[in-house]
Amino acid sequence: xxxxxxxxxxxxxxxxEMYGAEVSPTLISSVTDAVLDEVKAWQSRALEAxxxxxxxxxxxxxxxxxxxxxxxxxxxxLGIDLSGHKDILGLWISDNEGAKFWLxxxxxxxxxxxxxxxxxxxxxxxxxxxxxSAVYPKCEHQLCIVHQIRNSLKFVSYKDxxxxxxxxxxxxxxxxxxxxxxxxxxxxxxxxxxxPQIAKxxxxxxxxxxxxxxxxxxxxx
Numbered sequence: 001x002x003x004x005x006x007x008x009x010x011x012x013x014x015x016x017e018m019y020g021a022e023v024s025p026t027l028i029s030s031v032t033d034a035v036l037d038e039v040k041a042w043q044s045r046a047l048e049a050x051x052x053x054x055x056x057x058x059x060x061x062x063x064x065x066x067x068x069x070x071x072x073x074x075x076x077x078l079g080i081d082l083s084g085h086k087d088i089l090g091l092w093i094s095d096n097e098g099a100k101f102w103l104x105x106x107x108x109x110x111x112x113x114x115x116x117x118x119x120x121x122x123x124x125x126x127x128x129x130x131x132x133s134a135v136y137p138k139c140e141h142q143l144c145i146v147h148q149i150r151n152s153l154k155f156v157s158y159k160d161x162x163x164x165x166x167x168x169x170x171x172x173x174x175x176x177x178x179x180x181x182x183x184x185x186x187x188x189x190x191x192x193x194x195x196p197q198i199a200k201x202x203x204x205x206x207x208x209x210x211x212x213x214x215x216x217x218x219x220x221x
Contacts, residue, residue: 008032047089047114051079054089056122063093073097077109079117089114099127106135123147124205143208145172152198164191164198171202177213 008025015021055078063072075097077089089109094101102125117139122128124143132141149168156164167187174180188199202209 043090044112047109047112048079048081048087049113049115050118051081051087051089051114051116052118053080054078054117054120055080056120056125056128058123058125075105077105079114097126099130102128102131103134106131110135119211124151129208140211141208142211143205145209145212148172148202148205148209152201155197156195160194164195167191172209174213175217177210180210180213 008028011028015023057076059074060071061074062069072093075092079087079089092105117136119140119142120132121142129141132139170183171180192199
């Protein structure tokens, strides 16, 4: 309740109304303070030296700020360790993302023991490629195919969406990069006149979109 922006007094009233429980504001404050200490310890905990894959994404959550409830972007790093287990490596809130923001976050993770990432998978986040290259120069930066598809369909008319989406599939379902390239060329020749920005976006991001094709099919899944 506190994380969702309710004040201590509001939480007290909610508990009384819903459960008939009388809890003092002092106790509620003590509980939230204890949780905050645990959160700080979690934020600074040591990380594994290597994560084969780390996914970076963003969630929008409601928080209390200046006595108002507003939306905030929370950026998340989700790592897959060498045993295949998922681990949230970090959470960061910022009004503005960019190379400096991501450079600080990646440097923080490195200082906590994460010495290398094999593949970083992200949406086309501002400044991310430059930040990854600076902190983890050997890391490969794979752009998220799902986000690329969503971005491609964003401005497509409803009557064309189903057919156009079907024509995108041969690109990202190709076995080799050569097959993917041929599929993109076919897509451009069919849809380029009406939606020139779609093929252009795939071409502009091609090197980061097709990294997954370097690996065997079993790994891609």
